[in-house]
Amino acid sequence: MRGVQETVLYEEAMDLKFLDEVYGIPGGDKIKDCIQCGTCSGSCPVSWAMEESPRKIFAMIRAGMRDQVLDSLTIWTCASCYQCAERCPQEIKITDIMYMLKRMAIREDRRRSRKARALSECFVNVVNRYGRNRETELMARFALMTDPLGSVALAPVGMSLFSRGRLPLGGSKVRDIEGLRKIVAKAQELGGE
Amino acid sequence: MRYSYYPGCSLDATGKQYGESIHAVAKALGVELVELDDWNCCGATAYMNVNEVLSFCLSARNLALVGKAGNGKELVTACNACYTNLRKTEVYLNQFPEIREKVGQALAEANMKYEGGVVTKHFLQVLVEDVGLERIKANVKRPLTGLRVAPYYGCQIVRPYGIQDDPDNPMMMDRFLEALGATPTQYAMKVMCCGGSLMGTREEVALRLCRNLLLCAQEAKADCIAVACPLCQMNLDAYQVAINRNYGTNFSLPIVYFTQLAGLAFGLKSDELGMQRCIVPATQIAARYA
Numbered sequence: 495m496r497g498v499q500e501t502v503l504y505e506e507a508m509d510l511k512f513l514d515e516v517y518g519i520p521g522g523d524k525i526k527d528c529i530q531c532g533t534c535s536g537s538c539p540v541s542w543a544m545e546e547s548p549r550k551i552f553a554m555i556r557a558g559m560r561d562q563v564l565d566s567l568t569i570w571t572c573a574s575c576y577q578c579a580e581r582c583p584q585e586i587k588i589t590d591i592m593y594m595l596k597r598m599a600i601r602e603d604r605r606r607s608r609k610a611r612a613l614s615e616c617f618v619n620v621v622n623r624y625g626r627n628r629e630t631e632l633m634a635r636f637a638l639m640t641d642p643l644g645s646v647a648l649a650p651v652g653m654s655l656f657s658r659g660r661l662p663l664g665g666s667k668v669r670d671i672e673g674l675r676k677i678v679a680k681a682q683e684l685g686g687e
Numbered sequence: 688m689r690y691s692y693y694p695g696c697s698l699d700a701t702g703k704q705y706g707e708s709i710h711a712v713a714k715a716l717g718v719e720l721v722e723l724d725d726w727n728c729c730g731a732t733a734y735m736n737v738n739e740v741l742s743f744c745l746s747a748r749n750l751a752l753v754g755k756a757g758n759g760k761e762l763v764t765a766c767n768a769c770y771t772n773l774r775k776t777e778v779y780l781n782q783f784p785e786i787r788e789k790v791g792q793a794l795a796e797a798n799m800k801y802e803g804g805v806v807t808k809h810f811l812q813v814l815v816e817d818v819g820l821e822r823i824k825a826n827v828k829r830p831l832t833g834l835r836v837a838p839y840y841g842c843q844i845v846r847p848y849g850i851q852d853d854p855d856n857p858m859m860m861d862r863f864l865e866a867l868g869a870t871p872t873q874y875a876m877k878v879m880c881c882g883g884s885l886m887g888t889r890e891e892v893a894l895r896l897c898r899n900l901l902l903c904a905q906e907a908k909a910d911c912i913a914v915a916c917p918l919c920q921m922n923l924d925a926y927q928v929a930i931n932r933n934y935g936t937n938f939s940l941p942i943v944y945f946t947q948l949a950g951l952a953f954g955l956k957s958d959e960l961g962m963q964r965c966i967v968p969a970t971q972i973a974a975r976y977a
Contacts (some may be wrong), residue, residue: 519739520783539880543892544968571889573896574732574881576771576846580854594733600736610736611890617733621745625727627696636887651925658964660701669725679749680793681741 506604508558516555519594520587527584528552534578534588544568547587548578555591564599570610572596622678625668630661690808691758692720693749695769695917696728701925702766702917708946709765711960715953716818716826719897721758723749729772732884735851741774743786744793746776746848751794751801756769757848765810765946767843767916773807774848811915811945814852815859820866828954829976830868836948837872837909838864839900841916842880854878859971864913867952872907874898881922897922898930901938911941911972913948924966942971951976 517523535547545567546554554563563569569592578588598605600614616635620627633652655661668674698706701851705768713720721848726749734742750773753762771821780787780803794800808816814823838860845854852859861871879900882893904912914920924942931938950960957963957973 518890520786521781527855538891539896540882540885541772541894543889571841571885571892573880573883573885574735575842575883576848577842577880580846590739593739596736597738613887614733614736615842617731618737621728621730626699627728627731629700630696631795650928654928654966655921655925658702660964660968662700662703665699668727670797674727674748674801675746676796677793677799678741680796681744681789682738684789684792685738685740 503557509560510558512558512560512563513556516591516594517597519590522587522591524584524586525553525555525591526572528556528586528637529584531583533581533583537577537581538572539575539577540571540573547571548592551595552586552588552591563595564602564604565606567606569595569599594602601668609640615639622675624665625671625674626666628665630656630663630665633661647667688717688813689758690723690761690763690813691717691722691723691753692918693729693762693764693769693773693807694725695764695766695827695865697766697917697921704964705736705765705920707765707918707959707961708944708950711955712814712946712949712953715825715950715955716814716822718813718818720763723752723762724755726731726752729769731768731772740786740789740793742772743776743790746772746959747780747794747801748799749773749775750796750805750807751799753805754802758818760805762805762807763810763813764807765778765915766918767809767841768918769832770807770809771843771848777803777805777807778848807848808851809844809915811844811859811863814949815863820862823863823866827867827952829952831864831948831952831976832868832923834869834948834972834975835872835910836864836869836905837874837904837912838877838945839904839912839914839919841914841919842878842883844915845878856877860913861916863945864948867948869952872904872909874903874907874909876903881919883918883922886926888920893922894926894930894933897926898936901930901940902936904940905938909940911943911969913943913945915945927967939967941965941967943969943972 532549535549572592730742730745882896886893962973
C-alpha cells in the first residue's frame with residue numbers, strides 16, 4: 495500500500511504557462527471554476543487503473559505541474575466516456591481537457607504516449623489514404639507497429655471476426671479524396687495550440 | 688420518412704450485422720435511409736488525440752454534405768462515436784466562433800460550406816421518437832416473449848452531446864425492447880463504459896470493464912445483451928473468449944444489436960439480420976423466435 499505522500503510545491507517552482515495552455519482550448523478556461531469536489535474521480539469507470547485520479551490531475555494542472563501531468567498514466571487511461579463531463583457541477587469540459595493533455599504528450603513524444611500515438615497515427619494514415627477507416631488495415635498496421643510478435647495473441651480475435659465476414663479485405667473510399675486532403679492540410683495548418 | 692444516413696466506417700466491417708439489420712428494419716417500417724453521398728470517417732477518438740480543429744473539420748464536411756444532398760436536415764447514424772462527434776461538432780461550431788472560423792476556412796479549400804442546422808439522430812431515437820412505439824408494436828409478428836435482455840446503452844449516447852434521456856438510467860432502449868415483447872433486465876451498468884479503444888492501448892483495463900459488464904448482466908439473468916454501438920459490440924463479443932481465459936469465467940452471453948432483436952420480432956430472417964456474424968453464438972435466440 496502506498497503511504498501518504500506530502501508534497502509542498504512553492505509558487506516559484508510552478509510552471510504557470512501550463513495553465514495558459516489549458517485556457518487556450520475552447521472552454522478550457524472553465525478549469526478556473528474547479529472546486530475539487532471529486533465528482534469526476536468518483537464517476538470515472540477507470541480511476542482504479544490511474545495513477546492520479548482526475549480530480550488530482552486538475553489540481554496538478556492548476557499547480558503548474560506540467561511534467562508530472564504529461565507523464566502521468568492517467569491521461570492514457572481515460573477512455574473518453576464523458577461520464578465526468580456529464581456530472582461535473584462546474585460544467586468543465588474534463589474529457590476535452592484530457593484530449594488536450596493527450597495531444598500535448600504525443601507532440602512532446604512522452605514515453606507513455608507511444609502506444610496511443612501509434613494507434614492514432616495508424617488511424618490517421620488509413621483515413622488520409624481512403625477518407626474512411628478500413629478496420630482490417632488499421633488492426634494489421636497497429637499490430638505490426640506496436641507488437642509484431644505479440645500480435646499472434648490477437649490473431650484469434652482477428653480470425654473470429656474474419657471468419658464471420660467482419661474483417662473484409664479492401665473497402666470503400668471517399669470519391670473527392672483530393673478535396674478531403676486539402677481540408678485536412680488546412681486544418682492542420684490552422685489547428686495550432 | 689426519409690433521412691440522410693451516415694453509416695460510419697465500422698458498419699462495413701466489424702459492425703456489418705448492425706448495418707444489415709438497420710437496413711432490414713428500416714425497410715420493414717417504411718423508413719427510407721439515403722446514404723450520405725461521399726461521406727468520410729468521423730475521426731473517432733483518434734483524431735482528437737492529434738488535432739482538435741481537424742477532428743471538427745471531418746465531421747463538418749459530413750454535415751456540409753447533408754445540406755447538399757437535399758434530403759432534409761436530419762442525419763441518422765447508429766454508431767455512438769460517430770453520433771457524438773457529429774453532435775459535438777454542431778455544438779462547438781455554434782458555441783465557439785474561433786472554431787467556426789477555422790473550420791469554415793478549411794472547408795473552403797474544397798469549395799465546401801456548412802451553414803449549420805443539421806440535426807443528427809441516433810437510429811434508436813428514430814425508432815422510438817419518430818416511428819413511435821405504437822407503430823413498432825404494430826409491426827411485431829413474433830413477440831420476443833420470455834427473452835430477458837440487458838439493455839446496454841454504452842457511454843457516449845447518454846453523455847453531454849447525447850440523447851434526451853436520463854444520463855444515469857436511460858429508458859429509451861428499455862421501452863423499445865418492451866415494445867418488442869422482450870423483458871429488459873434491471874442492472875446497474877447500462878451506461879458504464881466498455882473501454883472503447885483502450886482495448887488496443889490498455890487491454891487489461893478494457894477487459895476488466897467488459898468482464899464487469901458481462902458479470903452484471905449475467906447476475907441479472909439476461910439471455911443476451913442488446914447494444915447500440917459497434918465498438919461496444921466488438922469489445923464484448925470478440926473479446927469474450929479472452930475475458931473467460933483471463934478471469935477464469937465461463938461467459939457465453941450473445942451480444943446483439945437492438946436492431947437485430949427488432950428484426951426477429953418483425954419476422955425477418957435470421958441471416959438478413961446477420962445473426963450468424965455474432966461470435967458468441969446468437970443463432971439459438973433467432974431459432975427460438977423463428
